[in-house]
Amino acid sequence: MSDSQPADPQTEHHARLIYERLLQYYGLPEWRDPLPAMDELVSTILSQNTNDTNRDLAFNRLRAAFSTWEAVRDAPAEAVMDAIRPAGLANQKGPRIQQVLRQITNERGSLDLDFLKGWDAEEARAWLLQFNGVGPKTAAIVLQFALGIPAFPVDTHVHRVSGRLGLRPAEMNAEQAHPHLAALFDPQTYGPAHLNLIRLGREICHARKPNCRACPLNDLCPSAQVGSD
Incomplete structure (x- = not known):
């Protein structure tokens, strides 16, 4: 996206590790039946x-x-x-x-x-x-x-999870996170990354009480100690 800043190499590497780990854990996700x-x-x-x-x-x-x-x-x-x-x-x-x-x-x-x-x-x-x-x-x-035009959607789950994972600044809102996360991930991975982050947010990284112990990313997550039980 034209309004995105160049990705920090360390954060970009962090994003790649997260993408690969979720792909290993959840597999390659498929979008629901494609619509016109x-x-x-x-x-x-x-x-x-x-x-x-x-x-x-x-x-x-x-x-x-x-x-x-x-x-x-x-x-x-x-x-x-x-x-x-x-x-x-x-x-x-x-x-x-x-x-x-x-x-x-x-x-x-x-x-x-x-x-x-x-x-x-x-x-x-x-x-x-x-x-x-x-x-x-x-x-x-x-x-x-x-x-089929590369874009990285940021919904409530992606915004929450990306913040906890340290992929974006804590104060960054969802609108700002669109170009920011798009700059971190390879465009070829936008779809799977988006869908697997949503699944993680729905199943494990809940808004009120994330299940950090069950999370496949707990060793990559700077927030993993917060809210774990």
């Missing part, structure tokens, strides 16, 4: 502040109610909000999704994001970030997992 980029964009907006189960339920209800994204775009707002209610914050997410669909139509003439595959990564990221409701994480997920 437009589907991934809507799905990721729905995922904000909810879990995967509720996201998928809302997404499937939306697709069952409307046969095309054009139909979602042009539908009454209440109908869209009702369809996505399981994801929570439907009164915010529904209008945001419809507004994004309208803006893309106005700019491109159709609801298809495959044109971004031919763009520079930073240009594609900036284009996605122009839309209200599309932040750095949402843009990075669409780029990395739907368009």
Whole structure:
């Protein structure tokens, strides 16, 4: 990413050791069934502040109610909000999704994001970030997992775990962590690194009580003594 600083060699080496250890422990992870980029964009907006189960339920209800994204775009707002209610914050997410669909139509003439595959990564990221409701994480997920453009998404788990592992400064927020972590990892490893850090955060490195003794990284983690029992 153009706004990232050169990676510190020692921290970059630390990141590589963490990546390799998690790969050995968890194996090579696979993204859930790949979606077209437009589907991934809507799905990721729905995922904000909810879990995967509720996201998928809302997404499937939306697709069952409307046969095309054009139909979602042009539908009454209440109908869209009702369809996505399981994801929570439907009164915010529904209008945001419809507004994004309208803006893309106005700019491109159709609801298809495959044109971004031919763009520079930073240009594609900036284009996605122009839309209200599309932040750095949402843009990075669409780029990395739907368009094949290297990007390192930072969700709550990745942000927490990367801080405990010493991969980022403690005061660095999630938005700042996107270019920072992207500079630490090899772009070819972005997907597996992201997914395995999430799994570690969900299963072991919990927010309130991390299970440090069970962690495969406890010898690499400067926070391992804190919160262990």
